[in-house]
Amino acid sequence: MNLPMPVNFRMSEILQTTPRGLYCPAGGFYIDPTQSVDRAVITHGHSDHARWGCRHYLAARPGETILRMRLTKEAAGSRADTTEAGHTATSLSDDPEFEFLDYGETRTVGGVKISLHPAGHMLGSAQVRLEYRGRVAVVSGDYKLQSDSTCQHFESVSCDLFVTESTFGLPIYRWNEDHEIFAEINAWWRQSSEAGKCCLLYAYAVGKSQRLLAGLDPTIGPIYTHGAVEKGVQAYRTAGVELPETTYVGDQPKGHDWAGAMVIAVPSAHGTPWMRKFGNVSTAMASGWMAIRGARRRRAVDRGFVLSDHVDWPGLMSAVKQSRAKEVWVTHGSTAVVARYLNEQGIDARPIDGHWQHRVEEDD
Numbered sequence: 001m002n003l004p005m006p007v008n009f010r011m012s013e014i015l016q017t018t019p020r021g022l023y024c025p026a027g028g029f030y031i032d033p034t035q036s037v038d039r040a041v042i043t044h045g046h047s048d049h050a051r052w053g054c055r056h057y058l059a060a061r062p063g064e065t066i067l068r069m070r071l072t073k074e075a076a077g078s079r080a081d082t083t084e085a086g087h088t089a090t091s092l093s094d095d096p097e098f099e100f101l102d103y104g105e106t107r108t109v110g111g112v113k114i115s116l117h118p119a120g121h122m123l124g125s126a127q128v129r130l131e132y133r134g135r136v137a138v139v140s141g142d143y144k145l146q147s148d149s150t151c152q153h154f155e156s157v158s159c160d161l162f163v164t165e166s167t168f169g170l171p172i173y174r175w176n177e178d179h180e181i182f183a184e185i186n187a188w189w190r191q192s193s194e195a196g197k198c199c200l201l202y203a204y205a206v207g208k209s210q211r212l213l214a215g216l217d218p219t220i221g222p223i224y225t226h227g228a229v230e231k232g233v234q235a236y237r238t239a240g241v242e243l244p245e246t247t248y249v250g251d252q253p254k255g256h257d258w259a260g261a262m263v264i265a266v267p268s269a270h271g272t273p274w275m276r277k278f279g280n281v282s283t284a285m286a287s288g289w290m291a292i293r294g295a296r297r298r299r300a301v302d303r304g305f306v307l308s309d310h311v312d313w314p315g316l317m318s319a320v321k322q323s324r325a326k327e328v329w330v331t332h333g334s335t336a337v338v339a340r341y342l343n344e345q346g347i348d349a350r351p352i353d354g355h356w357q358h359r360v361e362e363d364d
Contacts, residue, residue, distance in 0.1 A: 167364060
C-alpha cells in the first residue's frame with residue numbers, strides 16, 4: 001500500500017523530461033539518455049536506448065553480454081567523444097564502468113531505491129522502478145506481454161507513475177500467439193525449400209533475430225546468419241540462451257549451394273549486392289509493421305510476418321491497468337491517442353514525446 005504523500009512532494013523529484021532523456025534529479029542519473037552523461041540506467045541493449053559514451057551504466061544482469069558487446073571501447077571503434085557541457089563522458093582510451101543487478105535486486109542512489117524488473121522485450125530488457133519518499137515511478141522501456149523463450153516474461157510492477165511506450169498504441173495492433181506466427185514462417189520456409197529456393201528473413205540483429213531463431217524448425221534445412229546477426233547470436237549463447245545451430249554466411253566458399261537454406265539477415269541488407277550470392281530467393285520481413293497494408297509492399301519483400309517485440313493495444317491497456325498507476329506518461333509512437341484514451345478512462349495521462357525521443361524502427 002502506498003504511503004501518504006509527503007507535504008510539498010512532487011513526482012518531478014523522482015522523474016523529469018530533459019533534452020538528454022528521462023532524468024531522476026534526486027538520484028542524479030538518467031534513464032536511457034540520448035547523450036553521454038555520467039550515470040545512466042539502461043533498460044535494454046538496443047542502440048536507441050543504450051548509447052556509447054557514458055561514464056557509468058547500470059542495467060539488468062541478463063543483458064550483460066549484449067551491453068558489453070555494444071558499449072566497450074572496442075565496440076565504440078573510432079566514434080568521437082560526445083561529451084556535453086557539464087557531463088564527462090568516457091574517452092575512447094577507457095571502458096565505461098558497468099554495474100549489473102539481478103531482477104528485483106535493489107540499489108540506492110541519492111536516496112532513490114532503484115530496482116529492475118523483466119520487460120519481456122529482449123534478453124536483459126528491464127523496467128526501471130524508482131522509489132523515493134514513499135512514491136514509486138516505473139519506466140517501462142520497450143516491453144511486450146507475449147511469450148518469448150529467449151528472455152524473461154514481463155512482470156507487472158505497481159506504481160504511482162507509469163511511463164509506457166506506445167510504439168503500436170492503436171487498436172488495430174493485436175498480436176497473434178507466437179506458435180501461430182512460427183507455424184507460418186516454417187511453412188513458408190518448407191514450401192520455399194521444396195521449390196529449391198533460399199529464404200532470406202529480415203529482422204533486427206539483436207533481439208528479434210534470436211527470437212526468430214528459437215522458433216525455427218531446424219529439420220527443414222540449414223540456418224545461416226548475417227554477420228551482424230551472428231554477433232547477437234553469440235551474445236545470447238554466452239548468456240545461456242539455447243538456439244538452433246547457425247553458421248555465419250561469410251564462412252561459406254564462393255559457389256556454395258544455398259537452396260533450401262534459411263538466412264537471417266538485417267533489413268538493410270535487402271536489395272544490396274550481398275543478396276546475389278544466394279541465387280533464387282524468397283524474402284520476408286518479421287515486424288509489427290507488417291500488420292499495416294502496404295508495409296510489405298514498401299519493403300519490397302515477398303512475405304510479411306506480424307511479429308513484434310513491442311506491446312500491442314490490448315497488452316498496453318492491460319499493463320497500465322495492472323500497474324495501478326494514477327498518472328501515466330506515454331512515449332514513443334501513438335502517444336496522443338493513448339493519452340487521450342486513458343484520460344477518458346479516468347487516468348491522468350499525458351504524452352511526453354519531444355526532441356529527445358528516438359526510435360530505431362528495425363527493432364519493432
